[in-house]
Amino acid sequence: MAVPFVQDWDVVQILGEGAYGEVRLLVNRKTEETVAVKVVDMSSHNDCLENVKKEVCVHKMLSHANIEYLHGVGITHRDIKPENILLDEKDILKISDFGLATVFRHRGRERLLSRVCGTLPYVAPELMSRVEFRAQAADAWACGIVLTAMLAGELPWDQPTESCQEYTDWLQKKTYTTPWKKISAMPLCLLTKILSHNPEERITIPDIKKHRWYSQTFKSGTEIKPHSILNCDERVQMSSSQPEPQALWEISGSILQTGAPQVSFSQPACPDHMLLGSQLLCTPGASQNSWQRLVRRMTRFFTTLNAEATSLALRETCISMGYTWKQSCNTQVTVSTMDRRNNKLIFMVYFLEMEQRILVDFRLSKGDGLEFKRHFVKIKQKLSDIIINQKISFPTS
Template sequence: MSVPKVKRQVGKYELGHSIGEGRFAKVRLARNLETEEQVAIKIISKEKVLKHKLVEQIKREIATMKLIKHPNVIRLHEVMGSKSKIFIVLEYATGGELLNNIIDHGRMGEAEARRYFHQLINAIDFCHSRGVYHRDLKLDNLLLDASGNLKLSDFGFSTLSQKVRDDGLLHTACGTPNYVAPEVLNDRGYDGAPADLWSCGVILFVLLAGYLPFDDHNIRNLYKKIAMANFTFPSWFSFGAKTLLMRILNPNPKTRITISEILEDEWFRKGDEPSVLDGNYETNLNEVHSAFKISQDHHETGNEEQPAALNAFELIGLSKGLNLESLFTIEQALKRETRFTSTCSANEIVRKIEDAAKPLGYDIHKKNYKMMLRNVKAGRKGNLNVSTEVFQVAPSLHMVEVRKDKGDTLEFQKFYKTLSASLKDVIWMSEED
């Protein structure tokens, strides 16, 4: 008799078959056991990431996707970590790649191509407004959901505006050659926004033509064509489509059309479909860091959760210089975050914080030794959201980090003073204190 195969589980997700594989990661279909929702889980080998020095790139991809929440961008649900792997839980786009549409059915009519181009520009406009540049826009990275709506994916090459050099430009040449803007190839620095728009123009051309505007077996000849914007339009392109594409595929980034100008373009505005956003988001990047720090393989084995452990180097990293004293006193400068230590058990600390926060009007969501506290009453800058996490410093000593995720900083300071007053029997003080 054949023995039934035991399905593997990661957290609350039951893993299914593989739907993709790369050099450092596999993507598997999975099912949320609580909601029955299908998701895609990207499983990354920590060993390979460390060996090839890709930690910062993976962190950047995760952080970027947590920052960008838009109906035309693949949603990142959560990040988990084990001793050997990183699990990135993503929205599953059941419609596959937009590229396959072109391969299977050929070029699109203008109305259909315009619809996808609308959604692409809306997504890129939102990314740029958050200081994020994709830098690898191509048909392979455009997916479709069950309703046929476009979903932008793969932020592995993306960068935040904080990463630009002193000259205000990006300097890393990346992306797929046929879609890359001329200024990216000349190695003199480039602005991420017009470079992304060039790639959007190439995508629109392919949707309408069924083939690439710049293509050559010889890479040097390909670069020459891109640098000179050497391409020709098929006979079936309308005058409006040609006019817009000429302004997008302009080899001079300084005179290239901008997103605001595209939104006013006559061809683009036909059948205009404004994007509907699902709200104003702020992101909490704690998961990004903790996924790389978790030391026990609890997500795969089902062992009882433990607080994340902090080693000496991580403690020093949290302090100013080599002085750890500021970590073990509550009389520190209180801005967006603060910490205190306790000799109580981790479970007792979580329970005491919950007991102290509820009477103050906070909704509480717990996940292991992390808590999200949300004030049900809106303040000066909306609802105050506060996150807490318990770390183990030693077997009988824990450190608690309290961070403002959203809302007014002054309200956070007031909240923390009230909270700490309620936790007098939890906060550890030395004999001198």
């Protein structure tokens, strides 16, 4: 399918769905460059137009290779989570999806926020109490939850309220329970400062950068430091092509105006396991071989069977697990189910022939990314007898 407003680009497939539309994979028919494009249905939501305007304004204001930067230009992301953290072909970290981002500081004037938005396991407790809150402390909290998931392989709670037993245990300092018992003393010490219930007592980003664990070096093939993704030029530079933040400030709401808090949650998350993989490689296809053009994810495998037999084995497995199976063609299947929090989970399965073998590629269509990976692991375990246990290596040049 061709994109009518983008010349020479073809839609290959839908990569995922969100609250306002879907993300599609586009390939340039001349250069074979691949990009991910967010397509928004502006007729389905009353507030969609204003949100799109806000997201466009935020993107125009940003000009930086990494992060540690957003708060410096007065922008809060408000939906920091693993699904919105990407890695490029050089493993450089990027933050994506600014659909919930807003301006909290303009010309030295800072406003408190009241809109409750984000993803429940990652939101700060002050958002749940429906009181006005400071943007920076809420983003710092979300980073602490992401760090917990990276170190322990699971999220600590469904939401930070006293009705949640896991969160109550945290408030009572029961760090001998999961996931805290999986984390060593030094990073756990940092997490206790980041995940402080009182935002006024919560550690700030400048102080996080001074913490002993943050500044140490880890060695794993190449030298890696916890601060490497944040340790970049903090000087705020805004070129003449970037918009005056006043327009976005007005869209976001005046400091002097108050109203009923809005609630806008993105997709929920609560996994048993967390698998990390980098995202779409936005590099020219002409310079890549068939292996390099594979997205480096952990949700695919090769099988010992042909395409028809592979499809049959997967179908029987999915049906036995209670999934809904809908096959639209020989190479594509839609699988749907409900996750543990009773939210819809839909993923696509593609059967690709590569070098006389069948690659089974799973891609999330709708639902939580970490829940999707948990289900993928279960499916893979049940199909272990037909899976080729071969590690795919990707050239770095």
